[in-house]
Amino acid sequence: MSSDPVREVADAYVRELARHEPDAALAFGLVARPLPDLSPEWLVAKYELQGATLPALDAAGPGDEMLRAALRERLERERLLFDTGFTPRLVAGLATPVHLVRYALEGRAVTADAAGEAVLATLEASPAAVREYISSLRWARDHGDRFTGGGVAPVRQLDTLASQVAMWAESDWFGSVPVVGDVDAATRARARAAADEIGVALAELVGVLRDELRPVAPTADGVGEAVYADLAAGMLGARIDLDETYAYGWSELQRLVSEARDLARALGGSGDDPVRATASLLDADPRYRLDCVTAIQAWLTRRVRETIDAVAPAFDLPAAVRDVECLVSEAATGVVYYTPGAPDGSTPGRVVWTIPSGVPVAATWQEVTSVHHEGVPGHHLQFVLTASYPELHAWQRHLCHIHGYAEGWAHYAEQLADELGLIRDPAERLGLVLGQIWRSVRIVADIGLHTGRPIPPNALVPEGEWTPELARDLLVDLALVEPALAGFEVDRYLGWPGQALAFKVGARLWNEARAAHQDRLGEAFSLRDFHRDALALGPMGLDPLRALLAR
Template sequence: MTGRREHDQVGDRSDRDQVWAIADGYVAALAVHEPDAAQALGRDNGPLLADIGPAWLLERYALQRRTLADLDALPPAAGDETLRAALRERVERERLLFDTGFTTRLVAGLASPVHLIRYSFEGAQLTPDAASVRLVARLRAVPRAIGQYIDTLRWSRAQGLAGRFSGTGVAPVRQIDTLAAQVEAWAADDWFGSLTVLEGADAAHRADFRAAAEEANTALRGLTEFLREDLRPSAPTADGVGEAVYGDLAAAMLGARIDVADTYAFGWRELERLTDEATLLASPLGGTGADPVRSAADILDSDPRYRLEGIDAIREWLTLRVHETIDAVSGTAFDLPPAVRDVECIVSPSSAGVVYYTPSPPDGSEPGRIVWTIPSGVPAAATWQEVSSVHHEGVPGHHLEHVMNASNLGLHPWQRHLCHIHGYAEGWAHYAEQLADELGLIRDDAERLGLVLGQIWRAVRIVADIGLHTGWGIPSNTLIDDVEWTPEVARRLLVERALVEPALARFEVDRYLGWPGQALAFKVGARLWHDARDAWAAERGDAFTLRDFHREALGFGPMGLGPLRRLLLRD
């Protein structure tokens, strides 16, 4: 039985399918408060920004309880089996995240609610048409959204003190300091006011835009003050969440329960194996001395075959490589919808120095975007180490997976547009990096060294994330002599073994500490994808093809990796 269902158009489905009717009701309730849900239903009058206040978060928690009860009331075989499995797992896990305190206390350096507000304006432009009116209205909604975030953090603190959560109600000091510094810089740099204003935008709209940007900056400064003066004195100094809470958070991030101890051992095995592989690759590339991998990397960084100078050159290379990869995988490893070519490549000066993907919104009003950030004042890059980032964020990674799911009209709108699971998405994207090598998209040993270094990076994520949050010791190994985890040990592993820049290594470790379990989504998620593929291939023997597996697996749509495996192997 294939995961891709050839049903008629989504319109009257809920009349005949009880699970779809439940999902319809769930999304309709979300749509009153969340723009993505409104867009998923085809509505153009949804909220300007997502409601992130405590009243809605509590209401959503209750809505999820009612949704689970409605699913439980159905006969065992009733309705869409795939949607039922996906919806049940995600609603249960989101309630679990709330119960730990993670949802309401979230302060982190990567994807806290205020980051999501900012990301919703990424690439936005003030245009000469009516769209500029809604953009200004959205910008004017930023202060209210930031106020809701502050209200939620206050509420979470009070609930934590009352013992409501299995974890704490306030994020650690390290995360508060990190976010406060980021938000302060956004206001100082006038980030919202720096959005592109196209020629022809009239003076009134420009003035409204400028005033709205100033209001957003004022709200950002207010958030900075709240974080430092109000929340920080209540914050714990310990970073780790503890073994029991960590297991719950990892399950929520992956959409699957794992043996954390076994995963910790797997991470160490992979870290040692990949380090040996990098050393073998380095020597033919010119690596010498006590650290041949770094020596080879220094040579490659200055090699004109791999060096890009200037933002335009980086953008052109990124765009070309993405579209060449689309051509290479189409019709061989995947059946791709035409919309996969609708992707915008952006190069943005930023202190982050990372590559990331923002999907097209449910209404398709903007394309998916691959954003390559480079440190300000350093418009240069070495491609040999970034090819895997292109495959991870673009094709066959995030962009391909997102477009295939959004194009699958056999999926309920909730699953197509709103079911976001780190293990599914990041696990797929890391699987895609390795798949790219299987498909011959890694063109030489220099790019392969970049691939292996990226895998080392993700292996460090496993051991550091588990060790820092559980307090487990460092086992005997061939790489470091330390026996206890500290943030500095984790940073040193990233710098010395994955060749991560020191500033990025600091950001990375702070990220792990603020988002417990999310770091497993990459390499552990890919492990679960590979395990499912291997089991599926073993059932089919010589009849197995990658194209068939990808059609089947992606045809089920986004869901937790636990139910995905069960559905894949049920026959």
């Protein structure tokens, strides 16, 4: 039991979370339910719990002041996300509650041991979790007047999720969770029955999305200036100047496009679009081309392992950083993503490369920067390092997930990888710059689509008004994003307002803090020490992080 009054408040908060959220239970070494509580009752109770914890936190005597600052910011901002309606009505093409149900089973198998029984328990809990999510969506609709952004997600998001969930049901994705080894017939029958019931629940969700919510959903995608500012603050953990950030995004976009064109010409590209011409050459180059799932997975595993070895001079690496799985999923999205390991170590962190089903071809030159972002020195390294700091409270080590902090670090890590020599040739550097262009488009498109800001005078696109089609075209034309993935990306921006800012806005803070630290220390500056000391502060919103890094 902690004698620190701030930690006592945090302990009480996490213990209540643990009754409903598996990660909180595992962080405290408690028995965890298979899946999070997705019911409207818990949505409301958690909001009230956060409201009650804030005054308790402020009233606590002197104690862990970094924890107090981090927890206060997160409680306030999570309540703000609720007040906009974002959390209760959450429907999007990525990371909604129903996606979390699927992610809990990604890459796992039912086996004849305790781990396999846990997977089976998750399968059997999934239908109820889907139905809890349905109840929450109905509750948000019925209480829409209390939310500044309304209680039903826009039509585009409802249609996107309905199509995804219908595809999961039609393909029997949950029924494809492997049952392997010496598993008895009764267990196999339980797995099959659970998958069948999940299919029924998913069909119910599709019906709710299409038949109940769509008729009352807004057709406009943008949320407007005031709601967007609140959502961006929640995603970043900071209030930002939207005009200045919008201008910064345009400046970065033009700078990076010019750099990409120079690199492409040096690599042999010519014509009106030297970047695309160079990309075609590189995609066909056997040095970079991978032609099957086995080859993609082998390259991904090898590159992550080699990168872990290469970053050692810049970090104090815990042994757990090598506990990472590299998976390939034919999920038809084309993105690389990371899922952290369980707080109790029962599952490792995973870097997952998704490829369109039936198209098992990839070009490594453009994906190296995604590997650095999702793996090392990006998300995987940051999560493992955070979990290794015993002085941090369990809430900060395992439960404090803030887009501005995590995505900002991972985007900073992309450029750091280049500094550390992990970008091996000009082709991979072109891939790095294209990734940075992608994140710059995110800034201008996200702010423009949601707030209605006009397109300023620039050398890349005519002045005018934002549309989803224009945002997709910028991703395709400037960042060479595949058209289907570009459409998915823009739908994501529209479904998660403000989240797209986290990458470059967060990285900007990390770079500014590092530069200021280096100016103060001069020749005594050590990159390894900066990373150790900065990451030891633990995850937190960008506002308190900025204040602490400036000390």
